[in-house]
Amino acid sequence: MSITTIHKDPDTAVLPERIRGFPFPYSGDSYRYSANVEPAGKTVTTEAGAWGGRLLDIDEYYLPDVKEREGVLDRDPSRLQVLPHMRPAVWDAIATLLPAMAEENPGTMSFRREGKNCRWQNTLQNLDVEFTIGDDSSLPMGPLRFLGSQIQDDMVFLDQREDALWLDAGLVTFAADWSLKFDVGMKFHEIHGPVPRVKEEQIVSRAEQFLMRLQPGEKYRRTNWTMTIDRRLDTSTETYPNWAQDRGTIAEDPALPDRVHLRVEVQHLIRLPHSGAILFLVRTYLLPLSDIARVPVWRERMGRVLAELPEDMAEYKGISRYRKTASDWLLAG
Known part of the structure; x- marks a missing residue:
């Protein structure tokens, strides 16, 4: 006689x-590394709800996230790097993303453009600003930092030559767990060199x-994923001393289900229409295991x-010292 376990969706x-x-x-x-690329804009239904319907997702963490970025x-x-020949690509990104953001959030944002003159309004930040495409001085903080103050995504620009x-x-x-300052000026292949298995399986070559x-x-x-202890967005190599030690002690912490977070990046890949540069938008989502467990299929x-x-993959992701404890807790139901 076989027994079938039925999971009731929450x-x-x-x-x-x-x-x-x-x-x-x-x-x-x-799970194994793969390119897992699909067209953007398609809504993905999950056991808990849905995601993916918008290019630039705004959620309950919008204001705290942009404030944290400013800090x-x-x-x-050094977290902002622009080689001189990439200035047009940054302006191209502004002219591409702000209209998309306004279209997706018409109740709170608007973008108007006449020639090179633009007006951006964001009521979530009580912001009303006018600027000129291509004129860095028209945005006092500079064009890339300004764009970063409006979206939750990180941004990486790739030049093709x-x-x-x-x-x-x-x-x-x-x-x-990487550094923009270290990687800027490097080839796509060089950046992904430390990732296990991807060279042998030619994943990076196919992606490029x-x-x-x-x-x-x-x-x-x-999408890409790893795990992070606490809701810490900034886990760059520059801040390694601030968070690395937690990896060795969290397995013994009774608060592990609340502290260990599944960290998922939704990466949008866009060929910018005027400069020809490729823009990576990297939006980071964090959810503790205690929340994962509220969806039985996810748990x-x-x-x-x-x-x-x-x-080797667990070691590269930095989870080898606590992944068994996390797995045991999840499977215990």
Whole structure:
């Protein structure tokens, strides 16, 4: 006689928005690196709700996140890097993203343009600003920092030349254990060199070829995940001493389900229409295991993924010292 366990889906109406809109990344009980690229804008239905219907998602953390970004940039201006030849790409991003943001949020934002003269209104920030496309001095904080003050996403700009992609600009305040300052000016292949398995499986080569074939205005997306202790967005290598030690002690902490977060990046890949640069938008979502567990399918699936994950991948993600404890807790039900 076999016994079938039936998981009853939670009443999604009573789940908080941070769970209903969370981009849960696992489609099965195991995980391996892949490009997992799909067209942007398609809504993905999950066991808790849905995500993905907008290019620039605004959620309950919007104001705290942009405030945190400002604090990071004040403490460490090196998180913003623009090589001189990438200035047009930054303005291209402004002219692309602000209209999209206004279209997606007509009740709180608006963008008007006449020639190069623009007006941006954001009532969530009580902001009304006029500027001129291409004139850096028309935005006192500079164009890239201004754009970063309006969206929750990090931004990475890739230039295409010499049959390769180069990371030549970006604003990255919420990095997952990497450094924009270190990577700026490097080739796409060099940046991904430390990632286990991707070279042997030619994932990076295929991804680069895909990106170089993107046409102006095309938008795609992919997801990536790791885990973070506490709701800490800034886990860059610059701040490593502030958070690395928690990895070695969290397995013994009774508060592990509330402190350990699944960290998911929704990465949008856009060929900017005028400059031809490729823009990576990287939006980071964090959800504690205690919230994951409120969705029975998520709880079991994540537990199995962590249990099955190869050790080299767990080590690269920095979770090898606590992933078994996290998995055991999730699978205990």
